[in-house]
Amino acid sequence: MSQTVDRALSILPLLAEGPADLGQVADRLGVHKSTALRLLRTLHEHGLVYRQSDQRYRLGARLFALAQEAMENLDVREIAHAHLVRLNEQCGHTVHLAVYEENEVLYIDKVESRYPVRMYSRIGKPVAITVAAVAKLLLADLPEHERRALAEKLDYPMYTPRSTPHAAAFLQELAAVREQGWATDLGGHEESINCVAAPIRGADGRVVAAMSVSAPNVVVTADELLTLLPLVRRTADAISGEYSGRTPAEPT
Amino acid sequence: MSQTVDRALSILPLLAEGPADLGQVADRLGVHKSTALRLLRTLHEHGLVYRQSDQRYRLGARLFALAQEAMENLDVREIAHAHLVRLNEQCGHTVHLAVYEENEVLYIDKVESRYPVRMYSRIGKPVAITVAAVAKLLLADLPEHERRALAEKLDYPMYTPRSTPHAAAFLQELAAVREQGWATDLGGHEESINCVAAPIRGADGRVVAAMSVSAPNVVVTADELLTLLPLVRRTADAISGEYSGRTPAEPT
DNA sequence: AGGCGCGTTGCGCATCTTGCAACAGTCATT
């Protein structure tokens, strides 16, 4: 809506792919070099862009700081963290917390497994939305039309033979998840990794976040992991209670 | 330099403090509501800003994704990661990788301790620049005038009695670090936590990153931690060699 | 030396942004 800002912001994803010099930026924006220069300068002043020694531009440090601050300010995250740690102490596996936002599901907290074999994931990284257990819970709670629209729009990459293959299957899965109130991912993303997840609800019953426990086959079988379901659900409910203000946590 | 972009970007740190509604944003920017609205819309389209259910604005998901991508593209990080993991396997403690950029030092990678007691830190979080071992190494390598200017400008918070108290002491410490080629932080940030750090150098000998091993007193004493110094330095040198192209790592 | 490529600057024109004023919802109050 605002041309100048629009152009300036378009630089960011472009630089996310890797460093670029002034000419490249100007070209890919379709503007004159002098224009690109002024935009980059402004971005630079705000620390969103960094000029490395070879004069090329990279994304800057303030971006990390911003993302960090933003994350710390999420109320769910703050409330949930202690519960996640406790759950990790009890079962030892990797625990994740995720939220849905604008067609994406992303991890906003994580407690690492205490077993030597760990799964790869990073806070802030968008989740494999068609297969992850937490994603299923978050999407299952969207209003009907929004859910359908999103499902149609998504790609369905076959990470493994057990990945969700297409929109129809996904919507069916979401319906089931919505019914049962919990979700799993059994080798749908990485062949040897299973997850169990439960929803965290706000005062109005809407799902505001989802949490999961993940573990590789080599540590526990899928069946063994499923025995943790009650524990996971109890933890999620405890967080829900505290988040919606029903259970006043210990004062801070 | 570009007014519109400047204003738009000023919204981000503002929202980082917490959600705000249109009026608040307009006020703090000192512009008309309609102006603020258009800026927010543009930010929204790019996903940098999210509109939560109560209509207030928050920082958006794409910000995380961008920060994430930016991090993944740092060459040092990519090269170093395997080495950090190996070091962690050997000593079991928390391993950090940090870089300097525009007056800040920030962690760009981390391998968690395998001991139950862990220190708190997060990738992307700015480091306590006046006390952290990695910060000392990175700043010690700055050109004389820049180093001095920065030292004068910094705050020197007394996290503990052993924190660096003022610029003079800091500059002296940096000189020593520069000489010996490694650095420590013995309880300068958290009373019970010690770190040993070593520099990673590019082909031209400049310090491009720094890595450290950290452990709380309850796990190993400072003296015991210091016995790891040779190992840390060897790891750092290995990364330096690979980064500067001298040691061609296994092909990707 | 010469030429090429890149980043940088000043400037006039036109565009895009701005603030206004009026409108449309939503909620609380009377």
Next chain:
DNA sequence: AATGACTGTTGCAAGATGCGCAACGCGCCT
């Protein structure tokens, strides 16, 4: 139920602001 206050939203005209051009400076390679 009607009133008022509040917030977010739209169309518009005036002019400040960002735009591309062309020329310059600089380092690098031939």
